[in-house]
Amino acid sequence: MSPPGIKSERAVRFDGSRLAIEDVSSLSRREREAELGTTSDFRQRITRGAEFLDRLLAEDGNIYGVTTGYGDSCTVSIPPDLVAELPHHLYAYHGIGAGRFLTPEETRAVLATRLASLTQGVSGVGLGLLTQLEQLMRLDILPLIPAEGSVGASGDLTPLSYVAAVLCGEREVWHRGEKRPAAEVLAQHGLKPLKLRPKEGLAIMNGTSVMTALACLAWERAEYVSRLATRLTAFNVVASAGNAHHFDEALFALKPHVGQQRVAARLRQDLASERPSRNEQRLQDRYSLRCAPHVMGVLEDALPFFRAQIENELNSANDNPLIDPDSERVLHGGHFYGGHIAFAMDGLKNAVANVADLLDRQLALLVDTRYNHGLPSNLSGSTGPRAAINHGLKAVQISVSAWTAEALKQTMPASVFSRSTECHNQDKVSMGTIAARDCLRVLELTEQVVAAMLIAARQGVTLRRRIAQETGLSPSLASMQADLEQRIPLVVEDRALDKELQVLLGAIRAREWRLYEA
Structure with a gap:
C-alpha cells in the first residue's frame, strides 16, 4: 500500500x-x-x-x-x-x-x-x-x-x-x-x-546530491517556462496587432537551430487564423516580438544538453573513495566535483533570465500608446470619464521590470568564484550548489514575470477585440484565453492584483496548462 x-x-x-x-x-x-x-x-x-x-x-x-x-x-x-x-x-x-x-x-x-x-x-x-x-x-x-x-x-x-x-x-x-x-x-x-x-x-x-536534486527541479521548471513564454508571445503578437509572418517556416529553415525552429513552429501553430496577416502595413515588428524565437530558441536548444549533464550526474557514483566489489579495489578520485552541474545551472539561469527580459520588453510595448498600435494606455479597461483615474497595468509593468532586473543580476556565473578551502585540500571547487540555488531564484522571478504576463495577455487580447471586433484567435489561443478570462476578471477599475498573481503562480508551478504536445 x-x-x-x-x-x-x-x-x-x-x-x-x-x-x-x-x-x-x-x-x-x-x-x-x-x-x-x-x-x-x-x-x-x-x-x-x-x-x-x-x-x-x-x-x-x-x-x-x-x-x-x-x-x-x-x-x-x-x-x-x-x-x-x-x-x-x-x-x-x-x-x-x-x-x-x-x-x-x-x-x-x-x-x-x-x-x-x-x-x-x-x-x-x-x-x-x-x-x-x-x-x-x-x-x-x-x-x-x-x-x-x-x-x-x-x-x-x-x-x-x-x-x-x-x-x-x-x-x-x-x-x-x-x-x-x-x-x-x-x-x-x-x-x-x-x-x-x-x-x-x-x-x-x-x-553532488543537493546540487543535482535542485538541478532536476530547475530543469523541469525551465522547460515549462519556455513553453509558456512562447504562448505568451503569441498572445502579445495578437494584442499588439503584430505580423505573424515573422515566424514563417521557409524563413526559419534558413537558420537551422532546432530549438529556435521549434519555437517558431509553435508560434505558427498559435497564430494560425483565416486572415493572411495581422498587419499588412507594418513589415517588421520590434525585436522582442520578431526575434522571440531567437531568444527563446537558445533556451530550447540548451535544454537537451543540460538534461544530459544533469542525468549523467544523477546516475553517477560521486563519492570518494569508490569501492569496486568485483575487482576488490579501492578507487581514490574526485567524482564529488560538481562542475557539470555548475555549468548547467550557470547556463540555464542565463537562458531563463533572457526569456524574462524578452517578456518584460514585450509588456513595455503593450502598455505604451506609442508602440501598442491603438490599445489604451497601460492596457486599462476603463472608458469614459473614469478612464482618467484608472491606471490599468501600470504597476504590473513596474513590478515585471523589477523582477526581470533581479533575475538578470543573478546571472553572474557562480562557478568562476571557486575558493580554496579546507587547508588547500579542496583548492578548486565547483560552486555547483550555489549555481543551482541561483538558478532556482532566477526561475522564481521569471515565473512571477510569466504570471504577470498572463494577466497582460488576458487584458491585451480583450482590448484588441474592442478595436478589431474579431482577432481571429487560433483554437489553442482561444481556448487558453477563455481559461484566463475565467481566472482573471478584466481590469476596469484599479484593484490590487497580488492575490491573482499568486494564484497564477500556483497554476504555473502545477503546470495546469497543457502546451504544445510533442
Whole structure:
C-alpha cells in the first residue's frame, strides 16, 4: 500500500538502473514512491562491497575516510578502537549550515538523488543504510536541510550532513506539517537510528546530491517556462496587432537551430487564423516580438544538453573513495566535483533570465500608446470619464521590470568564484550548489514575470477585440484565453492584483496548462 499522500502506486526503482529528471521530480511531488531494488543480483552487489571493506579493515587496510581523517587530515591515522566513531564525527562537525531550509519538494529530491548514487553499488555501504533512506522517502520524513554552506566539492558535505544525522536519529525533521526531533519521528514509525558503518558517513555526505536534486527541479521548471513564454508571445503578437509572418517556416529553415525552429513552429501553430496577416502595413515588428524565437530558441536548444549533464550526474557514483566489489579495489578520485552541474545551472539561469527580459520588453510595448498600435494606455479597461483615474497595468509593468532586473543580476556565473578551502585540500571547487540555488531564484522571478504576463495577455487580447471586433484567435489561443478570462476578471477599475498573481503562480508551478504536445 502506498504511503499517505502518494498519488500513484507506480514506483521509482532504485537498483542502479538509469533514472530521468522526471523520476526525481515526480518523487519530489509525491506522485510516485521510492522502492529499493529487490533482486538478488542487486542486493548481493551491495553486500559484496560492504563485506570487502570489512575484510580490508580486518587486514589493517589503509582506507581514506575509514582509517584516516578527512580531507587535509588524510595523513592522520585513526586508532583501530576509534574507527567506528569516525562517521559520527564527520556529520557532527559539518552541522554548520545556514540560510533557508530546503522545501519539502527539494528535500525529497535530495533523498532520491543520494539514494540513486549509493545504489550504483560502488560506495561500500550496507543494505541497512539504503533501506533507511528508502523509508525516509516512503514515510515522508524530511531532514531539515539548510540551503547554504556547500562549495560543491568535496560534494555537498554540509547540507548532506543533515541527512546523515537524521538517519542516525539526530537533529530535526519536517513530518506531516510539523518540525520535530528526528529520534521521535523515527521511533513513531518503528525505525531504529542507524549506527553508521566505517565508510557510510562519507558515502552519504561526499557527493553532488543537493546540487543535482535542485538541478532536476530547475530543469523541469525551465522547460515549462519556455513553453509558456512562447504562448505568451503569441498572445502579445495578437494584442499588439503584430505580423505573424515573422515566424514563417521557409524563413526559419534558413537558420537551422532546432530549438529556435521549434519555437517558431509553435508560434505558427498559435497564430494560425483565416486572415493572411495581422498587419499588412507594418513589415517588421520590434525585436522582442520578431526575434522571440531567437531568444527563446537558445533556451530550447540548451535544454537537451543540460538534461544530459544533469542525468549523467544523477546516475553517477560521486563519492570518494569508490569501492569496486568485483575487482576488490579501492578507487581514490574526485567524482564529488560538481562542475557539470555548475555549468548547467550557470547556463540555464542565463537562458531563463533572457526569456524574462524578452517578456518584460514585450509588456513595455503593450502598455505604451506609442508602440501598442491603438490599445489604451497601460492596457486599462476603463472608458469614459473614469478612464482618467484608472491606471490599468501600470504597476504590473513596474513590478515585471523589477523582477526581470533581479533575475538578470543573478546571472553572474557562480562557478568562476571557486575558493580554496579546507587547508588547500579542496583548492578548486565547483560552486555547483550555489549555481543551482541561483538558478532556482532566477526561475522564481521569471515565473512571477510569466504570471504577470498572463494577466497582460488576458487584458491585451480583450482590448484588441474592442478595436478589431474579431482577432481571429487560433483554437489553442482561444481556448487558453477563455481559461484566463475565467481566472482573471478584466481590469476596469484599479484593484490590487497580488492575490491573482499568486494564484497564477500556483497554476504555473502545477503546470495546469497543457502546451504544445510533442
